[in-house]
Amino acid sequence: MSDPTLSFDEAMEQFDPVLGFEVHVELNTKTKMFSSAPNAFGDHPNSNVNEVDLGLPGVLPVVNKAAVESSIKIGLALNCEIAEYCRFARKNYFYPDTPKNFQTSQYDEPIAHDGWIDIELEDGEVFRVEIERAHMEEDAGKLTHMGGATGRIQGAEYSLVDYNRAGVPLVEIVTKPIVGAGRRAPELARAYVSAIREIVKNLGVSDARMERGNVRCDANVSLMPKGATKFGIRSETKNVNSLRSVEHAVRHEIQRHAAVLASGGKVTQETRHWHEDTRTTTAGRPKSDADDYRYFPEPDLVPIVATREWVESLRAQLPEPPAERRKRLKAAWGYSDPEFRDVVNAGVMDAIEETIAAGATPAAARKWWMGEIVGRAKVADVDPGELGVTSEAIVELNGLVEGGKLNNKMAGQVLDGVIAGEGTPTQVMEARGLVLVSDDGALLEAIDSALAAQPDVAEKIRGGKVQAVGAIVGGVMKATRGQADAGRVRELILEKLGVNA
Amino acid sequence: MNELIASTAAELAEKLAAKEVSSEEVTRAHLERIAEVDGGERGVHAFLHVNTEEALGVAREVDSLRAAGGDDAAELHPLAGVPIAIKDLIVTVGQPTTAGSRMLEGWMSPYDATVIKKIRAAKLPILGKTNLDEFAMGSSTEHSAFGPTRNPWDLDRIPGGSGGGSAAAVAAFEAPLALGTDTGGSIRQPGAVTGTVGVKPTYGAVSRYGAIAMASSLDQIGPVSRSVLDAALLQELIGGHDPFDSTSLTDSFDTLAEAARNGSVQGLRIGVVKELGGEGFQPGVEARFREALELLRGAGAEVVEVSCPNFQYALGAYYLIMPSEVSSNLAKFDGVRYGLRVLPKDGPLTIERVMGATRAAGFGDEAKRRIILGTYALSAGYYDAYYGSAQKVRTLIQRDFDAAFAQADVLISPTAPTTAFRLGEKLDDPLAMYLNDVATIPANLAGVPGLSLPGGLADEDGLPVGIQLLAPAREDARLYRVGAALESLLEAQWGGPLLSKAPVLGAAKTGEVN
Amino acid sequence: MAEITRDDVAHLAQLARIEMSADELDRMAGELAHIVDAVKSVSEVAGPDIPATSHPIALRNVFREDSVGHVLTPTEALSGAPDAADDRFKVPAILDEE
Ligand SMILES: [Mg+2]
Numbered sequence A: 001m002s003d004p005t006l007s008f009d010e011a012m013e014q015f016d017p018v019l020g021f022e023v024h025v026e027l028n029t030k031t032k033m034f035s036s037a038p039n040a041f042g043d044h045p046n047s048n049v050n051e052v053d054l055g056l057p058g059v060l061p062v063v064n065k066a067a068v069e070s071s072i073k074i075g076l077a078l079n080c081e082i083a084e085y086c087r088f089a090r091k092n093y094f095y096p097d098t099p100k101n102f103q104t105s106q107y108d109e110p111i112a113h114d115g116w117i118d119i120e121l122e123d124g125e126v127f128r129v130e131i132e133r134a135h136m137e138e139d140a141g142k143l144t145h146m147g148g149a150t151g152r153i154q155g156a157e158y159s160l161v162d163y164n165r166a167g168v169p170l171v172e173i174v175t176k177p178i179v180g181a182g183r184r185a186p187e188l189a190r191a192y193v194s195a196i197r198e199i200v201k202n203l204g205v206s207d208a209r210m211e212r213g214n215v216r217c218d219a220n221v222s223l224m225p226k227g228a229t230k231f232g233i234r235s236e237t238k239n240v241n242s243l244r245s246v247e248h249a250v251r252h253e254i255q256r257h258a259a260v261l262a263s264g265g266k267v268t269q270e271t272r273h274w275h276e277d278t279r280t281t282t283a284g285r286p287k288s289d290a291d292d293y294r295y296f297p298e299p300d301l302v303p304i305v306a307t308r309e310w311v312e313s314l315r316a317q318l319p320e321p322p323a324e325r326r327k328r329l330k331a332a333w334g335y336s337d338p339e340f341r342d343v344v345n346a347g348v349m350d351a352i353e354e355t356i357a358a359g360a361t362p363a364a365a366r367k368w369w370m371g372e373i374v375g376r377a378k379v380a381d382v383d384p385g386e387l388g389v390t391s392e393a394i395v396e397l398n399g400l401v402e403g404g405k406l407n408n409k410m411a412g413q414v415l416d417g418v419i420a421g422e423g424t425p426t427q428v429m430e431a432r433g434l435v436l437v438s439d440d441g442a443l444l445e446a447i448d449s450a451l452a453a454q455p456d457v458a459e460k461i462r463g464g465k466v467q468a469v470g471a472i473v474g475g476v477m478k479a480t481r482g483q484a485d486a487g488r489v490r491e492l493i494l495e496k497l498g499v500n501a
Numbered sequence B: 001m002n003e004l005i006a007s008t009a010a011e012l013a014e015k016l017a018a019k020e021v022s023s024e025e026v027t028r029a030h031l032e033r034i035a036e037v038d039g040g041e042r043g044v045h046a047f048l049h050v051n052t053e054e055a056l057g058v059a060r061e062v063d064s065l066r067a068a069g070g071d072d073a074a075e076l077h078p079l080a081g082v083p084i085a086i087k088d089l090i091v092t093v094g095q096p097t098t099a100g101s102r103m104l105e106g107w108m109s110p111y112d113a114t115v116i117k118k119i120r121a122a123k124l125p126i127l128g129k130t131n132l133d134e135f136a137m138g139s140s141t142e143h144s145a146f147g148p149t150r151n152p153w154d155l156d157r158i159p160g161g162s163g164g165g166s167a168a169a170v171a172a173f174e175a176p177l178a179l180g181t182d183t184g185g186s187i188r189q190p191g192a193v194t195g196t197v198g199v200k201p202t203y204g205a206v207s208r209y210g211a212i213a214m215a216s217s218l219d220q221i222g223p224v225s226r227s228v229l230d231a232a233l234l235q236e237l238i239g240g241h242d243p244f245d246s247t248s249l250t251d252s253f254d255t256l257a258e259a260a261r262n263g264s265v266q267g268l269r270i271g272v273v274k275e276l277g278g279e280g281f282q283p284g285v286e287a288r289f290r291e292a293l294e295l296l297r298g299a300g301a302e303v304v305e306v307s308c309p310n311f312q313y314a315l316g317a318y319y320l321i322m323p324s325e326v327s328s329n330l331a332k333f334d335g336v337r338y339g340l341r342v343l344p345k346d347g348p349l350t351i352e353r354v355m356g357a358t359r360a361a362g363f364g365d366e367a368k369r370r371i372i373l374g375t376y377a378l379s380a381g382y383y384d385a386y387y388g389s390a391q392k393v394r395t396l397i398q399r400d401f402d403a404a405f406a407q408a409d410v411l412i413s414p415t416a417p418t419t420a421f422r423l424g425e426k427l428d429d430p431l432a433m434y435l436n437d438v439a440t441i442p443a444n445l446a447g448v449p450g451l452s453l454p455g456g457l458a459d460e461d462g463l464p465v466g467i468q469l470l471a472p473a474r475e476d477a478r479l480y481r482v483g484a485a486l487e488s489l490l491e492a493q494w495g496g497p498l499l500s501k502a503p504v505l506g507a508a509k510t511g512e513v514n
Numbered sequence C: 001m002a003e004i005t006r007d008d009v010a011h012l013a014q015l016a017r018i019e020m021s022a023d024e025l026d027r028m029a030g031e032l033a034h035i036v037d038a039v040k041s042v043s044e045v046a047g048p049d050i051p052a053t054s055h056p057i058a059l060r061n062v063f064r065e066d067s068v069g070h071v072l073t074p075t076e077a078l079s080g081a082p083d084a085a086d087d088r089f090k091v092p093a094i095l096d097e098e
């Protein structure tokens, strides 16, 4: 069933990839793009709609000023020109999640155009991506497909529509074709989407939570024979909605195109669906006459004229750019160059910032994220943020360790419990019966037995060979099945033997 | 005929304020008139729904407020208690809104149009919803899914369209006031062929929120009445800025009634649009029009001829822009969220096919024709030639108006090229039907206000002729000043309102009102 | 005479989601050609120097403040729905892709 692919190395020997991205960013305004209904996630179906969102007969749209200002800020952060005059247009197509059967969008007059951003890859190499345009539009409702075996659209008996998301403001950011990434194309893809996410989050204009669909990516891939300059036929993989998926989807499409081209075939211009489970794509709708969207200027809305004063006042409100922010955070946290780069590459800088804000020290925050969570995410094959560990949980867990209630080993087990959804760290600790033995009486008993079992070691310690204490500590830990505070054990042993550490 | 129903809205307002009559009496008189003339096989059929209980409730509320006196009585709107009929394209809570289409049969809006909110706040009893061509597409009201409306002057003739129901209701004394919508002449042309007054305000002077969109850049709600002053009073009531309509103007239009009360043409330059006459215009229409010009001259106006050479392209531009917007505005009627849903007769049950079957069954021929034409005009490869060019013609028409208004304070023309034609006469010839709007369309394309008032009866058929006045954008008051002057000149000549010459209705007592 | 074939109309009807019989397509093709002939002179009038007018009265920057206004309850929202389940609008299977 799955399409043949060449290995990535083989593909790279023969072809140069050309990429392009359309990233949809949901703005976090209080209300929708064209109606005053709330813009909120996760509420009861059809509870955040009014007559405008449902496209009832007679309704008219009115533009949300905050959404326009957020869009201009995004344009500025992407080094775009802000159009002095722009309009909305109607994109006409029938689909049940689209209440009016047209999407109010922008067509040939986007609010922002011709920008760029510099993308820093893992090794510090900087790659400039040019932005074609960023335009304003509205989101569609949410379809749930029922009655099929898989919950997918294919084979479903019927679908249910919730229009809560209909009309949520979107900014669609479209790149120019990205040439020259070579074998770093998948990595660049991920880094690009990550950078967009970082920018809009940093601007405060979007919650930028990919798992909630706040940032959604359509990835265009085509190949051309090595050294050629004429672009090949592209595919557009829709809705690749995590950073890892973006990387994998681009890699997969490169390998799939390469197999088609290497065997003398022709790539079909079509949309592709991304399947996270198999990390493959399947064919969607071919590009055809059906894509005749019959755009025309939205007659119910008047043009937007972004005066220079308005744009400059928004520019003055922009927060520090992410690159400068990184520089500042690194200094504030006191991390070394490699420490900080690892944090950034692991994608946990924001998480660490949040954890510090929640009360952890920079060192503790780094210890937990880099030392514990990143590794677990790798094993689970997800982004660290997707494990569901909140900064509050980390602060709590860290407090338990520092307060002597848990040792590091037990804390790891508690973290596993938190990830497994067993509750807060304290709840997991109690439920799993993980209690650190720090009752000196109990420990002294175990120490006596351990010293008695290894009299020669005890002698060495008495003679000043303090590092030998580890063997006795080990014995005590074994006897207490790991539930003793190793630091306290060490102290007690040395005390007992009359040795100053 | 009951004297109450023969009164104008302004007269009723005075009688109500003086407590000579109660609103309940006035409202009942109109409801009885509706019961008398509207139903049955030969009834006028102006109404699709009659709102008896609610209307009487509002009337009684006004009466008790007046009876109690004090601040509440003093604060009543001058038109409080004067009943009104609403074109069934405008959404109303508590009454069905159909747009004259099977698509919305029985649909109840959960919200009121902005104009309805204003009417409710001013406490005008709403008599009911009036008939129209489906989604306001037509010039005869024959494209209503619920049967045609008849012209009170001759029940075998059309009342104009799309607002034939509102015009006929007012002409048949079923309501003193009504609301219409005008996209290419749908208030003015029915006004002309029924001997009533109809005004399309400046685009944006009245909120469109809650008027089911036909062509967004052309649609405008406006008053239908039997006098120029009544129209002015109603436009003042329904007009004003609305934050729910992005195209709503912030200008105030609160001197309209004053202008109508001070009708005058002394020293005014009135421009006759050369292109809106001649070929295609019925001799009886032209004759009454020429006489009106003489009256205006006699009253001190300077009548000049102006040329608007691009008006010859107005109909073409209109029949590209309007259907394009229609094709998009009517896409929402798909059987998913409200209204009709029809399942395909055979084959697989998919939403695409349900939409296709619903729209095939829910829309009549004219709606389908315009949707397909608009889809064509917007589609890839044709956009520039058709929609794009039509938008440019719009610019040329605006420039023609600018030039004409440099030479004249108002423009004048016949409203429609002919008097009311027979039911069925043009139903199979869309292009012949479209020509009815040739004189009214330029105002919609340019956004300028237009007023139609009765100009007399054509010699050849004894049917009403309409005279149209046009003013620059935002100068609606000018229309009312000139319109009122011409109205009083004409009525002085006739010895009373034109409608007093209309045949007596009421033989059709057979039917019930739905 | 403008050339509009039955296939052209079938394509337009598909774009406009209106099911049409063969007879209807033929009739519509004829009418459409007739109407297009009557309006096509529009495309010859205005040169490239003439700007397009999309709105009859030129307004700009009409905005709404970002504050929550009225909201329908799910029951009100679904009050006109031809079919519904679990407070959502119910539609038959979607043939198309997502
Ligand atoms: Mg796109």
Ligand SMILES: [Zn+2]
Residues within 6 Å of the ligand: A024, A137, A172
């Ligand atoms: Zn988009």
